[in-house]
Amino acid sequence: MRFSRGRNFLFRVPEGEELLKFINEFAKKNNVLIGTVSAIGTLKNPKIGYFDEKNQKYMVIELRGTYELVSLTGNISIRDGEPFAHVHVALGDSKGVLYGGHLIEGEVFVAEVFIGELLGEPLERKPQKSGLTLWDEVRI
Amino acid sequence: MRFSRGRNFLFRVPEGEELLKFINEFAKKNNVLIGTVSAIGTLKNPKIGYFDEKNQKYMVIELRGTYELVSLTGNISIRDGEPFAHVHVALGDSKGVLYGGHLIEGEVFVAEVFIGELLGEPLERKPQKSGLTLWDEVRI
């Protein structure tokens, strides 16, 4: 749970890319195994998830149209042996009303992404009874 | 106002903990006196505050049920001689509608927290006429 700082990446994702897939591919190609992620921009037709405990899966909320990516916040760690980005997003419509949740996918119009690599012991997601894949809980 | 980088913590808060209390205890036990905080996850029955200038106190907004923690953004500094986390949150319901404000409390279902320690001159909150406890203003 304690890490040192690695590399820092600040970049624009090409228009038309699917944002989550791109972040995961970026992490994989650059061998970023642990890190923090944040971004702003504009997304088209984003799909976001709300975790439904009873049914142990994400309910999918499909938004149509173009939304300001007001915040993207999350992290990178290992799932199934590969770097995996878990990110949540807030999205604004043309009236400034916000929607958000767990990012499932979104087409990039603009995305300015910061990844801060962390170095240390492997941080791995493991399947839980809840249906989620999570790190071990920290103890203080 | 200028700091060097200290330790970096990325961890999952145990399910059932109260998030703000846990972050404050984590900071205290690890002696993190200054830092930045961000997180994502899922919270139950969160209480958020909106500062009411006229009455010089937070109005409390109690949300019932389970919300995606879309963003948690804030910092750690000293208040009353102890590390104190000041964090704001955006929370998404099952339709993806967002609510948010100053985090007062929230029960953790999932919380993935990043704390980036900063090292330097003490950064302390002091009571203000407004009723808030704030750092001195910077001058540029």
Place this chain on the structure above:
Amino acid sequence: MRFSRGRNFLFRVPEGEELLKFINEFAKKNNVLIGTVSAIGTLKNPKIGYFDEKNQKYMVIELRGTYELVSLTGNISIRDGEPFAHVHVALGDSKGVLYGGHLIEGEVFVAEVFIGELLGEPLERKPQKSGLTLWDEVRI
């Protein structure tokens, strides 16, 4: 697109300042040419933008009153030869309802800002056909 870490600034913006102007002036006076920015606080009468692709300009959404600054997320890079902050905000009203988009301006009641300087090759915004000023796209 790859940077090393520079200085770290955590500070409170004086009450009454216009937030975006202050961040830009802070960056200029401290010679922060590249970086990440995040903040929380409370803003008065914020103006936010939603980018209208068809008309190639931001539609302006004027909010009246006092809003919790639930998140401010963004970056600093060079535009027209000077440091330029591009930031998006989520803003909460007294019921906890969130609004947000591209920050155009907002009067500070409270603003606690973190700037993480990045050092490396110049990162510059250039005018695009869309009407936006953006960095070159990254290739992976």
